[in-house]
Amino acid sequence: MVGISVSPLRDGLPFGIRIGGVTLESAADPAMREQINDLFVRHGVIVFEQVEPSDAMQLALSNIFGPLKEHPVKNVSRVDGDAMPGVVRIHAEAGKGGLVELNGKQLSHWLPWHFDHAYNDELNYAGILRATEIVPEGGLTGFADGIAMYNAFPKDLLARIEGETIIYTLNVQYDTMRFGRPDAFRVLQPKPSPPGFEEEARRMPRALHPAVWTRKTGEKVLHISPWMAEGIVGMENAEGDALLEEVCQTINRLAKELSYFHKWRPTDMMIWDNTRVLHSVTGHDPSVDRTMQRTTIKGDYGLGRFEDNAAGGAILSETTV
Numbered sequence: 346m347v348g349i350s351v352s353p354l355r356d357g358l359p360f361g362i363r364i365g366g367v368t369l370e371s372a373a374d375p376a377m378r379e380q381i382n383d384l385f386v387r388h389g390v391i392v393f394e395q396v397e398p399s400d401a402m403q404l405a406l407s408n409i410f411g412p413l414k415e416h417p418v419k420n421v422s423r424v425d426g427d428a429m430p431g432v433v434r435i436h437a438e439a440g441k442g443g444l445v446e447l448n449g450k451q452l453s454h455w456l457p458w459h460f461d462h463a464y465n466d467e468l469n470y471a472g473i474l475r476a477t478e479i480v481p482e483g484g485l486t487g488f489a490d491g492i493a494m495y496n497a498f499p500k501d502l503l504a505r506i507e508g509e510t511i512i513y514t515l516n517v518q519y520d521t522m523r524f525g526r527p528d529a530f531r532v533l534q535p536k537p538s539p540p541g542f543e544e545e546a547r548r549m550p551r552a553l554h555p556a557v558w559t560r561k562t563g564e565k566v567l568h569i570s571p572w573m574a575e576g577i578v579g580m581e582n583a584e585g586d587a588l589l590e591e592v593c594q595t596i597n598r599l600a601k602e603l604s605y606f607h608k609w610r611p612t613d614m615m616i617w618d619n620t621r622v623l624h625s626v627t628g629h630d631p632s633v634d635r636t637m638q639r640t641t642i643k644g645d646y647g648l649g650r651f652e653d654n655a656a657g658g659a660i661l662s663e664t665t666v
């Protein structure tokens with residue numbers, strides 16, 4: 346491709362690439378856009394390196410992949426108020442936010458493996474993420490590919506979960522996380538929620554998504570978010586819970602090999618396919634601030650729904666999922 350460089354995310358990793366040298370001008374070129382989209386469909390994650398660190402560049406890159414979508418959770422802070430619809434600012438303020446202890450280390454703003462909007466009937470296709478305030482240590486964003494995960498999953502366990510449907514709720518708290526809790530993990534401080542948020546979230550219908558789905562391109566994707574998972578449809582009992590826990594712990598275990606953790610630089614922007622790739626955040630020292638900006642790109646896979654075909658209500662409170 347003229348003017349840009351393409352290289353693996355990491356040697357030996359079965360997903361993800363790095364693209365260097367995209368500019369505001371080349372992001373508008375139809376041939377370039379088509380080739381970048383083809384690469385994205387094939388590889389699932391792209392790190393754009395050496396790009397102009399601006400909101401305009403973030404929007405231009407997002408626009409390569411599709412129109413922006415408003416975040417389903419209202420009042421998530423937008424950049425410059427309404428001036429930048431679709432750009433969400435995720436600010437982790439020092440001393441505030443959830444605090445966990447993981448392997449003896451205190452971490453602020455840790456997030457387990459998940460896909461975004463699992464609590465909703467509609468998923469977003471992708472998002473462009475960048476760091477505008479980078480922490481000196483930690484704060485890495487992890488990515489784990491559902492196609493690689495499907496291919497590597499123990500076949501007997503896969504046979505038991507493939508074909509099942511997973512139930513999700515908007516439960517962002519660590520202490521009530523039901524599945525896939527790490528070992529040596531304890532909650533020191535719950536995530537703050539605005540008044541009424543949890544009651545409002547409880548009123549939302551439960552969302553249902555298939556454990557495995559098949560892409561138009563033929564690959565099967567293991568697509569289970571341990572975070573916010575509530576159970577298996579038709580198996581909300583000890584046996585179903587034990588199966589989902591085994592599956593989520595296997596995801597955690599396999600993700601140790603089949604993942605990439607990104608250490609942010611100001612000139613990086615990343616995109617991941619939210620219908621294929623799980624992501625997580627390592628957390629960071631509670632005494633420092635961290636700020637990320639992300640866009641949300643439309644393009645649902647069309648397989649999610651609410652339980653009993655209920656209509657989803659608007660969630661009016663702030664969260665960062």
Ligand SMILES: [Fe+2]
Nearest residue numbers: 460461624666
């Ligand atoms: Fe997320």
